[in-house]
Amino acid sequence: MKPPVIETTQLCRHFPVNGGIFGRNAVLRAVDGVDLVLREGETLGLVGESGCGKSTLGRLLLKLLEPSAGEIRFRGARLANLRKEELKAFRREAQMIFQDPFSSLNPRMRIGETIAEPLLVHRSVPRQECREKVIELMGRVGLSPDHYQRYPHEFSGGQRQRIGIARSLAAEPRLIVADEPVSALDLSIQAQILNLLQDIREEFGLTFLFISHDLAVVRFMSDRVAVMYLGKIVETGESEALFRNPLHPYTEALISAIPAVSGGGGQKRIVLQGDLPSPVAPPSGCPFHPRCPYAKPLCSDAVPLLEEKVPGRTAACHFSRELYPQAFSGQVP
Numbered sequence: 229m230k231p232p233v234i235e236t237t238q239l240c241r242h243f244p245v246n247g248g249i250f251g252r253n254a255v256l257r258a259v260d261g262v263d264l265v266l267r268e269g270e271t272l273g274l275v276g277e278s279g280c281g282k283s284t285l286g287r288l289l290l291k292l293l294e295p296s297a298g299e300i301r302f303r304g305a306r307l308a309n310l311r312k313e314e315l316k317a318f319r320r321e322a323q324m325i326f327q328d329p330f331s332s333l334n335p336r337m338r339i340g341e342t343i344a345e346p347l348l349v350h351r352s353v354p355r356q357e358c359r360e361k362v363i364e365l366m367g368r369v370g371l372s373p374d375h376y377q378r379y380p381h382e383f384s385g386g387q388r389q390r391i392g393i394a395r396s397l398a399a400e401p402r403l404i405v406a407d408e409p410v411s412a413l414d415l416s417i418q419a420q421i422l423n424l425l426q427d428i429r430e431e432f433g434l435t436f437l438f439i440s441h442d443l444a445v446v447r448f449m450s451d452r453v454a455v456m457y458l459g460k461i462v463e464t465g466e467s468e469a470l471f472r473n474p475l476h477p478y479t480e481a482l483i484s485a486i487p488a489v490s491g492g493g494g495q496k497r498i499v500l501q502g503d504l505p506s507p508v509a510p511p512s513g514c515p516f517h518p519r520c521p522y523a524k525p526l527c528s529d530a531v532p533l534l535e536e537k538v539p540g541r542t543a544a545c546h547f548s549r550e551l552y553p554q555a556f557s558g559q560v561p
Contacts, residue, residue: 230268232301233403233435234289234322237263239298241284245508257507258284260459261298263534266403271429271436273450273467275443275482277504281459282439283327286405289437290322291315302403320350323396327408329388333380339366339391340376346399365394369424386417390424397428405437410445422449443486447471455479458515459507461534465541473555475543477520480552514546522551 239262245254258281266272274282287293289300291307300307302318310318326332333342343362347353353361363373369390380388389409396404406425410418422445429436438449446453446467453470455463455478463476474480481498500519505511511518517527526546534544538556549556 230270232265232304233268234300234302235265236289236300237298239264239285239288239300240296241281241288241293242296254508257459257510259288259295260507260510262456262459262461264454264461264464266435266437269433269435270451271438271449273446273453274437274439274456275441275446275453276456278441279504279507280456281507282441282456283407285456286324286407286437286439290324290405291318292324316350320346320399321401322403322405323399323401325389325392325396325404325406325409328412329385329392330380332392333388335380338377338379339371339383342380342391343394343398346395350399352398352400362394362398365397368397368428369394370420384417385413386421389413389421393421393424393428397432401434403435403437405439407439408441409438411440411442418445425449443471443482455482458505458510460515460544461542462516462545463541463543464534469541469555473552475537475541475548475552475555476516476545477522477551478516479543514544522547 239259240257241259243256243258245256260281262285274285276282284293288295302322305314307318333339340359340362343365344358347358347361348355363376366373366375371387371390371394375383380391383391409425410421413421425436426449428434436449438446440446450467453465453467454461455476457478463470463474463479465475470479471483474483481500484496484498498521502519505515505518511528513528513530514520514532517523520527524547530546532544532546534542537543537548545551
């Protein structure tokens with residue numbers, strides 16, 4: 229088994245909420261006790277509904293936000309203990325690709341300058357060789373050298389995302405957090421960007437955390453998948469095994485919502501009742517129990533632990549074995 233690049237233990241990020249119906253001392257639990265391991269060279273897909281804490285978790289892993297509790301370890305070292313020079317090295321090794329490439333690009337900088345900035349900050353190449361390196365990176369992501377002097381507003385959404393990818397590669401990272409990198413793009417452009425990400429992952433030996441609400445995209449991109457609900461991880465496992473035999477009712481509902489490619493009868497759609505509960509006032513017991521079609525009295529009383537149900541797969545559900553016996557028997561439905 230490959231060593232962990234980054235891992236978390238009981239990681240939390242809470243935001244104070246002042247006033248309103250929740251009172252003066254209310255707390256929004258955006259990330260609430262997450263244990264996660266991301267191993268060398270793999271792509272871990274992180275999925276869940278909007279507002280479940282995916283992006284907050286991604287920013288915590290890159291130290292763009294500070295945790296309220298718990299710890300993060302990068303190659304075995306606690307991020308909280310890094311000295312100034314060690315933190316600068318971490319910033320180089322861990323990069324982010326943002327959802328909206330236009331808002332993440334400085335509109336006053338030409339794209340050549342934008343891509344060159346990490347090279348200059350980290351002194352990766354001599355200044356006189358910087359332009360040549362930038363043009364090389366631009367070519368690798370499908371941009372022309374003629375684009376070097378242009379500004380972000382002169383590009384399409386797909387081209388801007390390519391600029392963002394080139395900028396992240398300039399730092400020569402080992403870990404990339406891609407936060408909904410194709411959700412703002414047309415379908416045809418999405419496929420191009422996803423193929424590009426797959427190519428650079430293999431070429432540069434990168435480790436990816438791929439955040440998305442689109443399960444079809446996550447299935448295409450990921451080696452393993454972590455499912456997040458209301459600030460907590462509720463299931464993890466190897467991608468194909470998880471999509472074939474989920475171990476948590478929330479995962480089952482998400483998978484049932486994936487559009488069928490063929491016109492034949494696919495699996496029955498599970499329509500969840502109600503809205504995602506507020507992370508300011510989460511339900512007692514299992515956070516999913518108010519919307520779960522299989523909920524029993526135990527679910528509202530006791531919090532299920534995220535534990536290994538079958539080798540290599542974890543789930544936070546009291547009744548995984550009863551609900552999904554085929555996953556335990558190894559049979560494919």
